[in-house]
Amino acid sequence: MKYEQQLAERLSDLGAITSDEKTTIIQNIQKQKFSLHWELRVLLYIGISMFTGGIGVFIYNNIGSIGHIILIFLLFASCVGCYAYAFKKGLPYSTEAVQHTNPFYDYVVLLGGLLFVSSQGYLQFQFEVYGNQWSSATLVSSFVLFATAFRFDHKGVLSIAVSLFAAFFGLVVTPLEWMQSTQYEVGDSNYIQAALVLGILLYGFGWLCRNRNIKLHFVMVFMQFAANILLITMLSGIFSSESAAFMYTMGLFIGGFVFFKEAQKAESFALLLSVVLAVYIGVTYWVFKILFMGDGLVAVYVSFIYIIASGVGIIYLLRNHKKVFRYATV
Amino acid sequence: MLQYNTDKLDGVLFHQALSKWIKQQWITSSPAQSGYIRSTLSYSKYDWLKRLGLYIVTLIAAQSSVGFAMLFVFQVFQVDPEVKVMAGFTAVAGIALIFVLNKFIKQNNVYKQGTDDAWLHSALGYIYCGLILVLDIDISTHAGMLFAAISLLCLTGFAAYQYSDSFVSAICVIALNFIPLYLVSMVAQELLFFSVLLIVPLNLLVIRTINKYNKLENHYWHGCFVVGKVMACVMMYVSVNLYVIRSLAYELMGAESIPLQPLFLGLTIATPLVFITMAIRKKLRYLLYCGLGLLLPTVATVRYYYSVMPVELACLLGGLILIIICYVAIRYLRNNESAYTFEADPDENLSSAEMLLILQQFGKPGEPPAPTADSKFNGGSFGGGGSQGDF
Numbered sequence: 001m002k003y004e005q006q007l008a009e010r011l012s013d014l015g016a017i018t019s020d021e022k023t024t025i026i027q028n029i030q031k032q033k034f035s036l037h038w039e040l041r042v043l044l045y046i047g048i049s050m051f052t053g054g055i056g057v058f059i060y061n062n063i064g065s066i067g068h069i070i071l072i073f074l075l076f077a078s079c080v081g082c083y084a085y086a087f088k089k090g091l092p093y094s095t096e097a098v099q100h101t102n103p104f105y106d107y108v109v110l111l112g113g114l115l116f117v118s119s120q121g122y123l124q125f126q127f128e129v130y131g132n133q134w135s136s137a138t139l140v141s142s143f144v145l146f147a148t149a150f151r152f153d154h155k156g157v158l159s160i161a162v163s164l165f166a167a168f169f170g171l172v173v174t175p176l177e178w179m180q181s182t183q184y185e186v187g188d189s190n191y192i193q194a195a196l197v198l199g200i201l202l203y204g205f206g207w208l209c210r211n212r213n214i215k216l217h218f219v220m221v222f223m224q225f226a227a228n229i230l231l232i233t234m235l236s237g238i239f240s241s242e243s244a245a246f247m248y249t250m251g252l253f254i255g256g257f258v259f260f261k262e263a264q265k266a267e268s269f270a271l272l273l274s275v276v277l278a279v280y281i282g283v284t285y286w287v288f289k290i291l292f293m294g295d296g297l298v299a300v301y302v303s304f305i306y307i308i309a310s311g312v313g314i315i316y317l318l319r320n321h322k323k324v325f326r327y328a329t330v
Numbered sequence: 331m332l333q334y335n336t337d338k339l340d341g342v343l344f345h346q347a348l349s350k351w352i353k354q355q356w357i358t359s360s361p362a363q364s365g366y367i368r369s370t371l372s373y374s375k376y377d378w379l380k381r382l383g384l385y386i387v388t389l390i391a392a393q394s395s396v397g398f399a400m401l402f403v404f405q406v407f408q409v410d411p412e413v414k415v416m417a418g419f420t421a422v423a424g425i426a427l428i429f430v431l432n433k434f435i436k437q438n439n440v441y442k443q444g445t446d447d448a449w450l451h452s453a454l455g456y457i458y459c460g461l462i463l464v465l466d467i468d469i470s471t472h473a474g475m476l477f478a479a480i481s482l483l484c485l486t487g488f489a490a491y492q493y494s495d496s497f498v499s500a501i502c503v504i505a506l507n508f509i510p511l512y513l514v515s516m517v518a519q520e521l522l523f524f525s526v527l528l529i530v531p532l533n534l535l536v537i538r539t540i541n542k543y544n545k546l547e548n549h550y551w552h553g554c555f556v557v558g559k560v561m562a563c564v565m566m567y568v569s570v571n572l573y574v575i576r577s578l579a580y581e582l583m584g585a586e587s588i589p590l591q592p593l594f595l596g597l598t599i600a601t602p603l604v605f606i607t608m609a610i611r612k613k614l615r616y617l618l619y620c621g622l623g624l625l626l627p628t629v630a631t632v633r634y635y636y637s638v639m640p641v642e643l644a645c646l647l648g649g650l651i652l653i654i655i656c657y658v659a660i661r662y663l664r665n666n667e668s669a670y671t672f673e674a675d676p677d678e679n680l681s682s683a684e685m686l687l688i689l690q691q692f693g694k695p696g697e698p699p700a701p702t703a704d705s706k707f708n709g710g711s712f713g714g715g716g717s718q719g720d721f
Binding site: 003004006007008010011014016017021024025028033034035036037038039040043044046047048049050051052053054055056057058061103104269270273297300301304305307308311312314315318319 | 343344347348351354356357377379380383384387388390391394395397398401402405443445544545546549610613618619622640641642643644645646647648649650651652653655656657659660663668669670671672673674675
């Protein structure tokens with residue numbers, strides 16, 4: 001007998017369900033179909049990723065022998081086809097979450113977005129459409145993908161858009177670094193400032209979406225990215241800059257507090273985890289720095305005690321995060 | 331005997347089943363049922379992110395505790411830090427961690443929350459490594475490796491039975507598979523090529539034995555059984571994989587080629603396909619995941635020895651084929667009646683919060699069960715993940 005049928009028998013014996021209900025359950029179990037939903041969706045996602053990846057590398061490797069016009073035409077035609085399908089089959093725009101019943105819809109939107117990014121990169125590489133402004137291709141792609149994500153309600157495309165937006169900042173900073181130093185060094189300060197601006201912008205987008213009640217389910221995507229970027233930036237500043245370490249530490253605590261409040265509002269464990277880990281690393285850095293200024297052996301003992309005690313504290317915090325959220329509100 | 335409270339584990343299973351049946355509207359509420367639900371105890375489930383976070387933090391705290399204790403004891407008692415002394419201390423620390431873990435489980439209503447997992451894994455690691463070092467086992471010899479495999483099998487088997495830990499049961503199956511290999515290699519290393527003659531029937535026996543015990547009264551170890559069967563399938567595949575066989579041949583005998591290579595190539599390709607076919611016919615989800623997962627090393631193995639086209643073309647064509655297969659399969663499943671469906675299983679990703687909501691509504695006599703609400707307590711910004719309810 002099937003496992004679930006045995007369960008129904010047991011619950012019937014315990015009086016939790018009646019014998020009629022048991023019969024209904026067993027009949028339904030026997031009629032139940034084997035679902036291949038998630039397996040097919042994952043395979044579809046892998047197929048699309050392989051296809052777009054293969055196209056990208058194929059173009060890159062054969063760029064000399066294949067007609068550029070033909071290639072760009074094919075890329076754009078496919079991209080336009082995907083977007084045309086998305087507009088035709090998609091539901092109208094709404095500021096709330098939109099659920100598409102067609103299982104292929106999300107994957108077509110994703111494919112269209114990825115093909116657009118490939119086409120922009122190819123246009124810039126081959127025809128230098130944006131001149132020597134390499135960052136512009138990334139920025140344009142990111143704006144189009146943001147628009148795509150909001151219009152067709154796609155979190156995956158939104159994540160790609162945010163990543164491209166972050167890449168834009170990286171591309172902007174690198175030429176600046178090169179101009180400012182005699183040797184080409186990937187220094188810290190410009191990257192940290194760029195990351196700060198990016199993090200604040202992403203936080204602003206999320207805040208705007210929440211305040212205007214636009215795609216509230218996107219807010220946590222923005223907040224998660226903003227939290228990770230800002231908090232890691234603060235930690236980088238603490239580790240790399242002796243003179244400004246205190247300022248970055250204050251920034252870490254302020255950022256940690258802000259995102260703690262966001263985590264509390266959204267009851268998001270993932271955001272809370274990012275905040276707790278980042279602040280813990282920052283605090284631990286200072287504790288160890290101060291400890292190891294003194295006696296080596298005493299410092300080792302105290303550091304062990306600190307790690308054990310702080311570990312227990314974090315375990316308590318994470319296990320009882322709902323109580324902590326409620327307590328922090330009072 | 332299981333260290334966790336079996337009544338509460340029964341409660342978890344029954345609540346999961348009732349939640350699923352309510353969600354599918356197979357049953358409706360009644361005073362007897364609401365009374366039963368209120369009277370049964372249950373553990374709460376943590377989602378994977380919370381469990382992972384707690385696991386990492388507990389692991390750090392556990393290692394630090396043992397390190398601190400060792401440092402303190404050695405410093406205060408002026409003990410000479412020889413390897414055997416430290417190993418002995420480590421083994422004792424591991425045993426102490428087990429006692430602490432048992433107490434923690436009983437006092438804190440904990441079940442698979444990351445903390446207990448990390449504690450268990452740390453304790454087992456300390457006991458095992460301590461034992462090997464104290465006994466001065468030479469793992470460069472076949473006899474030494476055989477002893478190490480047998481002791482690992484015993485330790486992990488006992489731990490899997492006591493704590494129903496899936497990771498530990500996976501290690502147990504792997505250790506079991508190495509025992510015949512080391513026995514054979516003690517006779518003659520060349521015989522390892524024919525280890526498939528031992529590994530495949532051994533793992534088939536493992537699967538049969540697991541199926542014999544996989545009943546409702548043993549549901550506490552259901553996760554271990556599933557993982558055990560998956561590892562058995564993986565080990566069967568590894569024993570016939572062409573890359574593994576040829577690497578062994580080269581390592582042991584310096585042989586550049588092996589006899590019966592086409593046979594091993596055929597087995598490498600056929601094994602995942604057989605798994606997938608059997609999984610679909612017998613509706614075995616664990617076998618389906620095995621088969622799909624093993625396609626990747628199969629493709630990598632075939633491409634390693636027989637590269638028929640550039641990798642980008644392979645990705646492009648492979649991706650296209652996958653898209654077409656999925657498209658055809660989805661259209662077929664949606665438009666035709668069969669024993670299979672594209673509709674998602676309604677009991678997947680039932681988190682603790684969702685179950686609680688369903689059961690609270692269900693628990694009110696006279697009121698119909700409410701539709702399920704989206705859980706707010708999942709981790710991650712992309713829809714989160716719950717445990718997979720797998721009956």
